[in-house]
Amino acid sequence: MYILIVVTFIIAACYGAPYKVKPFNSCGYEACNLGQPDKLNVHLVAHTHDDVGWLKTVDQYYYGARSDIQRASVQYILDSVIESLVQNPERRFIYVEIAFFWRWWNQQSQEIQDTVKQLVNDGRLEFISGGWCMNDEGATHYNSIIDQHTLGFQFLNDTFGECARPKIGWQIDPFGHSREVASLFAQMGFDGTFFGRVDYQDKDQRNKTKTMEMIWKASANLGQ
Template identity: 60%
Template sequence: MLTLYALTLCVGVAVVSASPFDQRQCPYDSCNQVKEGVLNVHIVPHTHDDVGWLKTVDQYYYGSRNNIQKAGVQYILDSVVKELWEDPKRRFIYVETAFFWKWWNKQKDATQQKVKTLVKEGRLQFIGGAWSMNDEATTHYQSTIDQFTWGLRKLKDTFGQCGIPTVGWQIDPL
């Protein structure tokens, strides 16, 4: 199921560092400042790109076989990076390291540097960190451990501490 959702991630009065944006360090201190005494709602767009559900990884990534399902993951990443770069108030969370890695390896150095900046500023965050979101109904625990290990290692090696997810994510629990 390849879809781009807008999710109400946090509802409530948030406690957030009041430091200026340029002094913030990755995820926890990167939220937009809140207004005291009011309900602060954070709506964070995110991905839910199944790695090989109805189509192959490449078919999802490149957007082929749209008669099965309309999907083109590379375009999500292209547009997200562009929009995040243009507006520092925007945030996005990304789940599937497999698709991200496929996209990342095709980017020029300038784009990779922009993405590293977005991650360091906490405007682009990785959630879960696994290579793909495991399906707890049909997987063995060793497969879950392996694919989390691989995905988390890629994120940490590429983005350092700022690439390590601070939020767990499972949108399809059974």
């Protein structure tokens, strides 16, 4: 089992192009807009990157306290995202850190929860990675990586069902990447992973040789 690695922020994904009529109430790849085959289709993917504790505590990040340290308030991100998705059916959003989403979800009314469930079922709100947080890689024990992803996966499955199952890993901020994490993501069933921090010399070379996308054989023991 291999996993597709993409080391770029210009993502040819399935968001925002209004050219494909998708089946009603479809999610996952069925909800993708493929764009126009005779044109270069550029898709801008709006996503979160909310540290579950870094310069501030988790509570301070969620509620927006201590703005003198960093201006960040996750609850308002989620409030505005849901409102924006409802206003325009062509919009898409991907959410990553389940620790914050779980907290926000438990504070919402039944009406808002029903709206969010419909957005997930329509493929307009998608969860990727699906862990409680975006874990570091170099010094993190594999048991902790598995446990924190299991916690997030369980919440998504119990709350939204199959349409919320993450299909892509999302490691855009760890300082360095490990073979073991790529192996774990493949075994979790991810179709690929995006990572964003890469040595500038490696990135420059991949840009020149058009090898920003690659297949990473993370473990010789995984087989096909």
